[in-house]
Structure formats: C-alpha cells, structure tokens
Amino acid sequence: MLMSLTTALPDPSVKLPREIKVLVAAAFLIAVGFGIVAPVLPQFAQSFNVSVSAAAIVVSAFAFTRLLFAPLSGVLVERLAERRTYIVGIVIVAASSAACAFAQNYWQLLLYRGLGGIGSTMFTVASMGLLIRLAPPQARGRVSSLYSGSFLLGGIAGPAIGGLLAGFGLQLPFLVYAGALVLVALLVATQLPALVAATPRLAVVPRPATGPDGATPRPVAADVRAAAPVRVPVPAVPVPVPAAxxxxxxxxxxxxxxxxxxxxxxxxxxxxxxxxxxxxxxxxxxxxxxxxxxxxxxxxxxxxxxxxxxxxxxxxxxxxxxxxxxxxxxxxxxxxxxxxxxxxxxxxxxxxxxxxxxxxxxxxxxxxxxxxxxxxxxxxxxxxxxxxxxxxxxxxxxxxxxxxxxxxxxxxxxxxxxxxxxxxxxxxxxxxxxxxxxxx
Known part of the structure; x- marks a missing residue:
C-alpha cells in the first residue's frame, strides 16, 4: 500500500529529457522573433497609405489563417509526425516573414502575412504533440509551465529589440525574424531526433524464494499471497520508434x-x-x-x-x-x-x-x-x-x-x-x- 501511494504521487525531481530543453530554447527564439515583428507590422502596413482598419486586418489575418488551417495541421501531424510537421511549419513562417519584407503593396503584405499563419498553426500543434510525447507523465505540468515561460520571456524581449531594429528600416525586423526561424529549424532538425517517449510500465518481479540471510523464509498463513509477484515501476525512457x-x-x-x-x-x-x-x-x-x-x-x-x-x-x-x-x-x-x-x-x-x-x-x-x-x-x-x-x-x-x-x-x-x-x-x-x- 505504501509503495503504491509513493509511485502514484508525482516526483518533482524527475529529470526532464534533453529534447524538452531543445523545444524550450526553440520556443524562446520563436517568441523573440514574433515580438520583433509585432510593433512594426501595423506601421509597415500603413506605409502603403491604408487606413487604420486595413492595417489591423493585416494583424488579424495571421490569427484567422491559424484558425482556418488548424484542422489541416492536425491531419499533417498524424500523417507526417510531429517533428517533420514542426520543421515544415517553421520554414513556411520564415519564408512568409522574408516575403513580407519585400512586399510592394498592401495586398501582397496581407497575402504573405496570412500564409505565415498556416505555418504557425502547424508548428504550434506539432510542438504541443512533441511535448506530450517526450514529457514524463509526472512532470507534464512543469514542462508546460517551462515552455510557456520561455514564450513569455521571448515575447517581452522581442518588442524591445524590434523597436531598435525599426530605426534601420521597417523591413529589417521581418528579415531578422526569418533568420531566427531558420535557426530554429536547424536546431530542431539536428538536435531533436525522431523518438517517442515510452510510457512508464510496471515490471513483474517474482518474490525471492529465500530470505535476506539466505535462509528459507518462515511460512505464512497466506501462502498464495506471499508467492505473488511484486510490480516494480520502471522509469520511462525514449525508444527509437518513428513518431509516425x-x-x-x-x-x-x-x-x-x-x-x-x-x-x-x-x-x-x-x-x-x-x-x-x-x-x-x-x-x-x-x-x-x-x-x-x-x-x-x-x-x-x-x-x-x-x-x-x-x-x-x-x-x-x-x-x-x-x-x-x-x-x-x-x-x-x-x-x-x-x-x-x-x-x-x-x-x-x-x-x-x-x-x-x-x-x-x-x-x-x-x-x-x-x-x-x-x-x-x-x-x-x-x-x-x-x-x-x-x-x-x-x-x-x-x-x-x-x-x-x-x-x-x-x-x-x-x-x-x-x-x-x-x-x-x-x-x-x-x-x-x-x-x-x-x-x-
């Protein structure tokens, strides 16, 4: 009874896999890049002599395409696996951001920014899937908190950097964001192998036939109960199984x-x-x-x-x-x-x-x-x-x-x-x- 209670409680000291740290670092870079673009995007849209409402539509286009293509991203995750979908999504957003820097009119900017929402929902859903597959069940809340915290810190640092870069031209932040996303794609492709985290299991270990001193243990009334196997928890380890x-x-x-x-x-x-x-x-x-x-x-x-x-x-x-x-x-x-x-x-x-x-x-x-x-x-x-x-x-x-x-x-x-x-x-x-x- 004591053993079952102990194994049921989450262990706050459980060690997180290295792949989790890779995803956290990638999330920070993504958030910094997004924050760099956020303060200059409305200004860049208005540089094409459009109204404030039209500039706001450029901001909303990203969220709208995220919502519209979210079901497709779920299908891609199940067919291509999380890691591949993550990388493809990041590359799409990088290409979209670079294209925004070279937009010649308002409608091109609206189109390029909207296409970025497709890649955004792909890597967002895929990253959540990777966290679920790799995080130990005893530390799922801690992993989610760590991941969200990295996004939060990046979101705070990004706008400050974006404001500084805007002094060198409204196009530069978009190119810096694209470069940061290419770095994220390389990081995930090289440092995050396509592994699946195995679910913790219980190993069946038979009770010893002798006591700790080598002698035969004293018979007990419940012989069947004494001979029952003991279930010992085995820690979860990543196994090389393709996520797909x-x-x-x-x-x-x-x-x-x-x-x-x-x-x-x-x-x-x-x-x-x-x-x-x-x-x-x-x-x-x-x-x-x-x-x-x-x-x-x-x-x-x-x-x-x-x-x-x-x-x-x-x-x-x-x-x-x-x-x-x-x-x-x-x-x-x-x-x-x-x-x-x-x-x-x-x-x-x-x-x-x-x-x-x-x-x-x-x-x-x-x-x-x-x-x-x-x-x-x-x-x-x-x-x-x-x-x-x-x-x-x-x-x-x-x-x-x-x-x-x-x-x-x-x-x-x-x-x-x-x-x-x-x-x-x-x-x-x-x-x-x-x-x-x-x-x-």
Whole structure:
C-alpha cells in the first residue's frame, strides 16, 4: 500500500529529457522573433497609405489563417509526425516573414502575412504533440509551465529589440525574424531526433524464494499471497520508434471525455480574455476611460505578462501535485474576476494592480490546461486532431472576444464589456465542475 501511494504521487525531481530543453530554447527564439515583428507590422502596413482598419486586418489575418488551417495541421501531424510537421511549419513562417519584407503593396503584405499563419498553426500543434510525447507523465505540468515561460520571456524581449531594429528600416525586423526561424529549424532538425517517449510500465518481479540471510523464509498463513509477484515501476525512457507509427487518438473519443470538453471551453475563455480582450480592449480603455497615453497601455500589458510569469514559476508544479482541475478552476476565478474588475478601475494605480492579478490567473491555469490535453492523449499515441481542436478553441476565443466586447462598448460602456470575460470564465468553470481529474 505504501509503495503504491509513493509511485502514484508525482516526483518533482524527475529529470526532464534533453529534447524538452531543445523545444524550450526553440520556443524562446520563436517568441523573440514574433515580438520583433509585432510593433512594426501595423506601421509597415500603413506605409502603403491604408487606413487604420486595413492595417489591423493585416494583424488579424495571421490569427484567422491559424484558425482556418488548424484542422489541416492536425491531419499533417498524424500523417507526417510531429517533428517533420514542426520543421515544415517553421520554414513556411520564415519564408512568409522574408516575403513580407519585400512586399510592394498592401495586398501582397496581407497575402504573405496570412500564409505565415498556416505555418504557425502547424508548428504550434506539432510542438504541443512533441511535448506530450517526450514529457514524463509526472512532470507534464512543469514542462508546460517551462515552455510557456520561455514564450513569455521571448515575447517581452522581442518588442524591445524590434523597436531598435525599426530605426534601420521597417523591413529589417521581418528579415531578422526569418533568420531566427531558420535557426530554429536547424536546431530542431539536428538536435531533436525522431523518438517517442515510452510510457512508464510496471515490471513483474517474482518474490525471492529465500530470505535476506539466505535462509528459507518462515511460512505464512497466506501462502498464495506471499508467492505473488511484486510490480516494480520502471522509469520511462525514449525508444527509437518513428513518431509516425504512433496510433492516433480519434477526436470523437476525446470529445467523449468531460475533461476534454471542459478544457476546450476553458481554452476558449483564456483566449477570449488573455489574448483577445487584453490586446484589443485594454489599450483603448487606458486612453478613453483613464485619459492616459499609450505608454500606460503598454505598461499594463507588461504588468499582465509579469503576473503571468510569476504564476508560471509554481503553477506547473502545483498542477502535477494538486491536480489539473483545481488549478484550472482557481485560474478561471482569478482571471475572470480580475478582467471584470479591470473595466471599473478609475486610476492608473489600480489599473496596474488588477492587470497583474488578471495575468496571475492566466498563468495559474495555462500549464494545467496543456497538461490535461496531454493526459487525454497519453505518451504512446498521436493526437494531432485533438491538439488542433484545443488550439482552435483558444484562437476562436481570441477572435470572437474582441468583436463581442467592442460591440458592447459601442452599445453600453467598457465596464460591461470587461464583465463579459467574467461571464465566459464562469461558464467554463461550470463545465469543469462535473469533470473528473485527469492526472493519474
């Protein structure tokens, strides 16, 4: 009984495979490159003498094609395997970014940027699949936290570098981004072999016929029980099996699990709040409601990211020890309440404080959500369509959230628009309440 309890608990000291570190380093480079392009993309679009709305469409085109081609990326992961799909996706985004630098008019820029979204969803779904296949089951939350943290740090460093590069021309950041992505493709191709992480198994070891001193052990009343074999856990090790041979998990089977349906809704809520309303509505609120300049909006976004980063320092380990469900419910509550209160703040101080709290909630549930999807798929299966559907739920929330919130602002005010994020988070929590914990 003691042994079974010990092996059931996650081991926080479990060693992560080297391949995980390669993926984390690649994620950092990708995020830095994306951050380099982000601040100059709208300016580059407006350099073709188009309106602000047209410039915003260039930004949205990337997310739209990600959502549109997410199902195809899931199919490619199952047919080509994660590693190959990852590399091809990275190369597509690199080519798209380089082409943007040489765009001669607005429509070329829109086309090239939109094509980059196809490659983006390919490597996003593939990277999640690789993390699931390579991460030890006892450390899935910790791995998700580490991966998300690398993206966060890259996203913070990238815009600062992009602002400096923009002084040498608006085309240069796109070329630097393309070069960074080529480096990522080479890194993954050379340092990440096509291996599958084996699922931990139990080895059957017969009980010894003699005692520790070599003598025959004293007979006991339950002879059959004494002769029963002992199951000893054997650590999981990567085995050289091509990833393409892994059997896929049907999407219908995953949708039959309440936890997977719940994580789709909570992913939608996180996309609505953390990626949609935060990026689209917070800058406008800072200017219109608080009467502050764009620097205050920028600081609030950075404060939100800091809150997320602080949570990621411990939320992954807690997801491996406390469980996925408690962390997701806690994150939904903190983020939902924080975003709802944000629309009623009246000065910059409380605006920053509440932004940090909302970011903390996003960081609390992020690793637990990814770990839940990993639990559903498992190490020994390919889940391209399952992963793509989860990614689509977040992208869908990112697209729908700002549109719905903007309509509410036009009809009423900012307060009810931000309160919608609280309502969406509450809906996601209701889906999670009857769901069973997926951590074994």
């Amino acid at each position: 041979k892994a059997r896929p998990l049907p999407l219908r089977a995953a949708l039959g699990l309440p936890a997977y349906r719940a994580v789709l809704v909570s992913g939608f809520a996180n996309g609505w709040s953390a990626f949609g309303i935060r990026m689209a509505l917070v800058p406008l609120f800072a200017t219109a409601a608080l009467g502050a300049g764009p620097q205050v909006a920028g600081i609030s976004l950075a404060v939100f990211a800091v809150g997320t980063g602080v949570a990621l320092m411990f939320s992954g380990r807690l997801a491996d020890t406390w469980g996925r469900k408690p962390m997701i419910l806690l994150g939904l509550a903190v983020n939902g309440i924080g975003m709802g209160v944000l629309g009623f703040t009246g000065n910059e101080f409380w605006f920053f404080v509440v932004s940090a709290i909302a970011g903390l909630g996003s960081g609390l549930m992020g690793p637990a959500q990814q770990a839940t999807v990993a639990d559903v798929i498992g190490n020994d299966r390919s889940g391209g369509k399952v992963l793509a559907t989860f990614q689509m739920s977040q992208d869908f929330g990112t697209i729908i959230g700002p549109i719905a919130a903007g309509a509410v602002v036009d009809a009423f005010s900012y307060g009810p628009a931000f309160a919608m994020a609280t309502a969406v988070a509450l809906l996601a929590a209701l889906f999670w309440l009857p769901a069973r914990e997926t951590q074994r």
